[in-house]
Structure formats: structure tokens, C-alpha cells
Amino acid sequence: MTSIVSRFVLLRATVLAAGVASLLGGAAFAETPQNGGTLTAIVQPEPVTLTSAINTAAPTGFISGNVFDGLIDYDLDLNPKPALAERWEVAPDGLSITFFLRKDVTWHDGHPFTAADVKWTLENVWKTIHPRNQATFGRVTQVDTPDDHTVILRLSEPSLAILSSVNSNGAQVLPKHLYEGTDVLNNPYNLKPVGTGAFVFKEWSKGNYLILERNPNYWDKGKPHLDRVVFKVIPDAAARAAALEKGDVQYAVFSPVPLKDAERLGKLPTLKIETRGYEWISPWLFFDLNVDNKYLKDVRVRRAIAHAIDRKAISNIVWYGFAKPAISPVPSTLPAFHDATVPQYEFDVKKAEALLDEAGYKRGPDGVRFALTHDFIPYGDDYKRTGEYLKQALKRVGIEVTIRSQDTAAFTKRVYGDRDFDISSAWFAAFSDPQVGVTRAYWSGWVGKNTPWTNGSGYRNPEVDALIAQAQGQARQEDRIATFKKIQQIVQTDLPSIPLAELKFFSVHAANLKDVVTHGDQIYGSLKDAWFDKAASN
Structure with a gap:
């Protein structure tokens, strides 16, 4: 150490x-x-x-941001800067946002970039299949394009998160002329992208x-x-x-x-x-617990697993200090939204054992209570080591863990499509607003949709769904902050996922x-x- x-x-x-x-x-x-x-x-x-418009995985974003521009960029202090949009205006009542687009932009195939591309992408991609943007653009009721270089978003209620997520990764614009009328998820241009x-x-x-x-x-x-x-x-x-x-x-x-x-x-x-x-991503690492699993559907078992995990050891040893213990899915790097009063599960092996006993899972003659499989995100040795730590930690309280590895395509299908897993690990970006990056992990509408990097645990809570919808339309930031703190309190009580570390x-x-x-x-x-x-x- x-x-x-x-x-x-x-x-x-x-x-x-x-x-x-x-x-x-x-x-x-x-x-x-x-x-x-x-x-x-x-x-x-x-x-x-x-194409980050349909898959928000980090490797895709790293490359895709060079092929596609966003409507805006962010400087090192996360202030918005012009990109495809030369400027923008938010109406005084917050019910419309107008983007004024550059007039000298072409797609790589020579076709002009226009407001029609933005309108089509918002209506057919961001609001339908994008894993984060259904929440971000959920209050957009209409998109007007009075000319080729003006886009007006009409909102049923103000949405303060939109301007935090219209860069090339958060809201990537696709070329309408190559995607309209096609199966967007399987369009060949996802593998040979044409951008601006x-x-x-x-x-x-x-x-x-x-x-x-x-x-x-x-x-x-x-x-x-x-x-x-x-x-x-x-x-x-x-x-x-x-x-x-x-x-x-x-x-x-x-x-x-x-x-x-x-x-x-x-x-x-x-x-x-x-x-x-x-700075824009605010990443956190977590374990998703499949709440449909016969053992993990019991909240006492989920809490026992949380007590069996030493998050300080994960941060300092497994991640060599390039992390800090996480207590909530809203990282402390978003101080206005982060709630430090959420239920916390200190490292306590005896408490973990007592909860498992209470749930009726006594140790057998071999000392084993039951067995689970862990699928780690296939992004390198750090994540594999995290899985190995989980195996050791749970063995101490009588749970046998088998570690399973696979490539990214198999991992995402297993977790977010087939839901054929017990515990998975992943990291998400919270971004600069939890509406953009956090709510996707808990909204029930994503369960089993085979959309990577969404609700992997299978968590379904109507109260949380209602709070997520409420936050989308709140005009005052203080009201949104209060709503997100309620969400944190509930999900950290139900514990479908265990926040482990804020990554650096x-x-x-x-x-x-x-x-x-x-x-x-x-x-x-x-x-x-x-x-x-x-x-x-x-």
C-alpha cells in the first residue's frame, strides 16, 4: 500500500x-x-x-468527435463556444431555444449541412434511440426550421440541460440525406461515417x-x-x-x-x-446488480454486497489512487447536485454476513451461501482487477463469484439486451448535469431495450420515473437540484447499483x-x- x-x-x-x-x-x-x-x-x-449518435461508448466518442462537429463546443471551464451554431438564443420564458447555424458547412460528401439535418436527427435519433437524449430533449415538442440555417426548439417546459449536451458527443447531428428512410441502428454509414x-x-x-x-x-x-x-x-x-x-x-x-x-x-x-x-464527463464506476436475479431481487442481499466492498481499497489499490470512493451516482464533481446525505454502506463484513443470514441465505457445509457470475466491462486491466476484487470480497461473506470476460459487443448485448448476467461493472459519465448522464441508469423505459450504457440493473420504480420526468421540465435550477437529491436518496436506499469510485x-x-x-x-x-x-x- x-x-x-x-x-x-x-x-x-x-x-x-x-x-x-x-x-x-x-x-x-x-x-x-x-x-x-x-x-x-x-x-x-x-x-x-x-457514430456517437447511436452508441455512446468511450472508444466510439474518442474517434467520432473528429469526424462530426457539435452545435457548440465547451472551453476548459465548460463555457459553451460556437461550433456548427454561430450563436444561440434562449427565450426569456425558457420555452424555446434558437440555434443560428453556419452557412459555409458541408458534409464530407459535399452535401450542404442545413437545419433539416438537425431537425431530422433530433426527431428520429435523439428523442428515440439515443441512450441519454430521450431525457435531455424530452420536453422538445416541435422543431421549426424557418430557413436552412435556423433551428428553433419548442419546449413544453424549460429544459436547462440542453445547452450542457449539444456538442459532438452529447447531440451528434447525422446527415439526413444518408439516414432518412433507413434502419438507423444498422445503417452502413455508422461504420464509414460522413460528418462535418x-x-x-x-x-x-x-x-x-x-x-x-x-x-x-x-x-x-x-x-x-x-x-x-x-x-x-x-x-x-x-x-x-x-x-x-x-x-x-x-x-x-x-x-x-x-x-x-x-x-x-x-x-x-x-x-x-x-x-x-x-472535465465534461465526471465519470463514476459502479456495479449493476440484476434485480431480476433470484438472490439479488432481495434488497438485503444488495445491501450486504455493498457492505462487503471496501471502496477505499478499490480507489487506492485497485485503481492506484486514480479514483476516490463514490457514495452516490451523482459524483461530487457536480457539487450543486451531489447529495452527501444519501444512505451509505460502510465496509463492514459482519453487517454483510448478518444481512445475508436475515435474508435466509445461510452458509452451507462448504461455507458457500450461493454463487453469482460477474461480467466486467471489457475496457482493460483496471476493470478486470475490479472484478477480481469483487470475487475476493464476496468470497469472504460466502458468495462464490465466477468472472466472465467477453468483447464489448457481447458484453453490451448480454447486459442491456438479453439481461443474462448477475453483476456487471461499468463506468458512466455524469457529464455537467445529472439529467444528461445519470438518469439513464435508473429510468425503467430502458430496461431490456438493448441500448448500451443505460439501465443495466433492470430497476423499475414509478416514483423515480416520475421524478426523472419532473426534473426535465423544471425551470428553476434550485427545484431541479432538490429533485435530483430526492432521486439519489431513493436509489441509494433501493440500491440496484452500487457506486464504487469517481474515476480520474x-x-x-x-x-x-x-x-x-x-x-x-x-x-x-x-x-x-x-x-x-x-x-x-x-
Whole structure:
């Protein structure tokens, strides 16, 4: 434990020192971006689709944000900035939002981007199949397009969350002319996307790499600076570290290497560790408990499992300090909405044992009460280790756990479609408003719909559903805050999911790669500002 904590402290010091040096350098002079070059990045695991409008998985978002633009972007302080929309206006009564679109934007196939694309996507994708946006845009009753470059959202009640979620990941606009009249979920352009972004899809060699090339007709003139971005699929963590160290790869995200390697790599003059760019997502890790399971449908069993888990050990040991214990599905990084008074389940093995006894599941002659299967999100070693910790923790209280691994497509179908699991692990992004990222985990309308990253536990509570609907239309932020705190109190009492940790991701990039982070949603945003300092690489 001591050595792990020491390495964490040293790494954080390295990150801070690098940040200070960067700030000092930026204050001394403004560097002029240089054009050209190929950036090689790591995407892990390989995405199953390249369109965030239908799949909000992190690997999809990492690539898709380069192909598609959003209506707006967010700066490092999460203030909205113009993107496809040059400006926007919210009516004084909050019942309409008007977006004024750029007039010089084309899709990668040359077709003009217009208000019709936004209207069609909102009505046919965001409000119907998108795993987060049914809640975000639930109060939109009508979309008016008085001309090709004006979009007016008419709302039955104000929706304060909309402007927190209209970037390229939160509300990705699809080309109407390629999707209208098709099966959106199985449209071939999900695998060969046509966007409006800085980079154009070129090639996908499954299991190996994806290639994006510079968009020569990009509306943001002079950008992107890079000629090409190649995303390599490298499943092995040690191989990822080696590729970064050798310079074969210049950019990797979502804590791509183990801490011991990050510490070492961070000391190299050719590499930097970056913690910015994740501000928009507010991620938390959790276990979903299948409430239809014959054991887990008993809330006493769910609470016993929570008491058997040491969340501090998960944060400090399993996640090497790149996390903090979570007590609620609304992370503390959203301080206005976070409720620190929710029911909490301290690490207490004796209490866990007593609850299991009370539920009628006594230990057998072999010391086992019953057996469960755990399916961990297949995003790397950190998640596998979390599953291994669960196995050890529950064995201590008489529950045998079998760990099952699979690829992402099989995992999402098993959990969100077939519901053929007992306990699963996943991480969600809460984003800057719990209406955007948290309510999807508890709204009963998602159960069994095979929509990834929604209500995996199968939780159905009419009171919570009503509160979720209520929050969508509340005009005053203080009322929404009170509603979300009620939701937290209820779900942490019912406990269909166990919040484990608030995650702290980091990226690794080449020292001569400049402006790789310019936005608070950078991890899902565009690399249009990134460039190589060729003098520094010599």
C-alpha cells in the first residue's frame, strides 16, 4: 500500500510540474501552429461503431468527435463556444431555444449541412434511440426550421440541460440525406461515417487500425493542422506503454497504461502526462446488480454486497489512487447536485454476513451461501482487477463469484439486451448535469431495450420515473437540484447499483504534440487544433 501511494504522489507531482512548466511556457510566448504530419493514437478497446449518435461508448466518442462537429463546443471551464451554431438564443420564458447555424458547412460528401439535418436527427435519433437524449430533449415538442440555417426548439417546459449536451458527443447531428428512410441502428454509414468535422473517415482495418484524413473543406479555415490521424488497436497494456515510449504512438487516452508505467513514462523528456480534457464527463464506476436475479431481487442481499466492498481499497489499490470512493451516482464533481446525505454502506463484513443470514441465505457445509457470475466491462486491466476484487470480497461473506470476460459487443448485448448476467461493472459519465448522464441508469423505459450504457440493473420504480420526468421540465435550477437529491436518496436506499469510485483519467502524449487539449470535452472532441512542433522533435 505504501509503495502504491508513494508512486501515486510522485506521479501527481510530475503532472503538476509539467502543467506549471506548460503554463509558464505559454505565458512567455504564443507558438504558431505548424501544419502537416500524421498523429498515431491508441483506441482501446476497438469501437463497435463510429457514430456517437447511436452508441455512446468511450472508444466510439474518442474517434467520432473528429469526424462530426457539435452545435457548440465547451472551453476548459465548460463555457459553451460556437461550433456548427454561430450563436444561440434562449427565450426569456425558457420555452424555446434558437440555434443560428453556419452557412459555409458541408458534409464530407459535399452535401450542404442545413437545419433539416438537425431537425431530422433530433426527431428520429435523439428523442428515440439515443441512450441519454430521450431525457435531455424530452420536453422538445416541435422543431421549426424557418430557413436552412435556423433551428428553433419548442419546449413544453424549460429544459436547462440542453445547452450542457449539444456538442459532438452529447447531440451528434447525422446527415439526413444518408439516414432518412433507413434502419438507423444498422445503417452502413455508422461504420464509414460522413460528418462535418475536421477529419474525414478513410479506412477501418478491423482489429488493427482506423485512419482519418484532413478535411480540405473544413469550415474552420486553416484547420486541422494534422494531415492524418491513425488510431491503432493495442489490447495489451504493456504493448501500449512500449509503443508510447518508442514514439510509435504519440497519443493515448483514458489512463492507457498502468500506474508504474505512467510514472516512468512521465519522467521521459519525450512524453507528457495530461489530466485535462476530461472535465465534461465526471465519470463514476459502479456495479449493476440484476434485480431480476433470484438472490439479488432481495434488497438485503444488495445491501450486504455493498457492505462487503471496501471502496477505499478499490480507489487506492485497485485503481492506484486514480479514483476516490463514490457514495452516490451523482459524483461530487457536480457539487450543486451531489447529495452527501444519501444512505451509505460502510465496509463492514459482519453487517454483510448478518444481512445475508436475515435474508435466509445461510452458509452451507462448504461455507458457500450461493454463487453469482460477474461480467466486467471489457475496457482493460483496471476493470478486470475490479472484478477480481469483487470475487475476493464476496468470497469472504460466502458468495462464490465466477468472472466472465467477453468483447464489448457481447458484453453490451448480454447486459442491456438479453439481461443474462448477475453483476456487471461499468463506468458512466455524469457529464455537467445529472439529467444528461445519470438518469439513464435508473429510468425503467430502458430496461431490456438493448441500448448500451443505460439501465443495466433492470430497476423499475414509478416514483423515480416520475421524478426523472419532473426534473426535465423544471425551470428553476434550485427545484431541479432538490429533485435530483430526492432521486439519489431513493436509489441509494433501493440500491440496484452500487457506486464504487469517481474515476480520474489521464492521457499520455508526445512532448512535441501541441494543443492536444483545448476544450473541457476534449476527450470526445476534435483534434483540429493539435500540431507537431517539428523543431522540438529534432
